[in-house]
Amino acid sequence: MSLGEETTTSIVTPESQLINLPRKGDTDSSDTVKSFLNRYFTGTLSFPSNEVDAVIGYFESRDFDKVSAQTIGTILMQQAKIDNVNVFELLDTLKGIDDLQLSSIVAEVLNYNRSKISTLGYKLHPSTDKLETRNVLV
Numbered sequence: 001m002s003l004g005e006e007t008t009t010s011i012v013t014p015e016s017q018l019i020n021l022p023r024k025g026d027t028d029s030s031d032t033v034k035s036f037l038n039r040y041f042t043g044t045l046s047f048p049s050n051e052v053d054a055v056i057g058y059f060e061s062r063d064f065d066k067v068s069a070q071t072i073g074t075i076l077m078q079q080a081k082i083d084n085v086n087v088f089e090l091l092d093t094l095k096g097i098d099d100l101q102l103s104s105i106v107a108e109v110l111n112y113n114r115s116k117i118s119t120l121g122y123k124l125h126p127s128t129d130k131l132e133t134r135n136v137l138v
Contacts, residue, residue, distance in 0.1 A: 054088065054091060055073035056069045062099065075110065107121060
């Protein structure tokens with residue numbers, strides 16, 4: 001080898017492996033359009049921090065999990081803003097009810113703000129005994 005010559009070496013890399021996971025960094029040119037159109041008909045709602053803290057604190061004090069309290073609080077604040085109802089008045093009306101009634105109200109509000117395909121509810125067990133219903137004469 002002389003001083004003026006450059007040497008090149010080739011590095012052999014394994015062939016790219018086929019996987020089922022999406023590639024990181026691959027972006028579609030229509031991503032910005034899709035994100036714009038997904039938010040086109042939805043308006044943004046903002047809430048004062050004292051209302052957010054009061055609603056979440058209320059549900060946490062009623063033994064709701066933190067994430068559950070945040071979710072239910074967000075939905076209640078959205079609905080209160082749409083209906084032009086003060087959030088603190090709404091919380092005052094909820095203070096006088098027991099846990100079973102509160103669960104029923106929360107399920108109803110969540111069902112109202114959820115896809116119509118699935119709903120939340122309670123399964124009521126029949127109060128009659130199967131042996132009694134079998135021996136009924138007509």
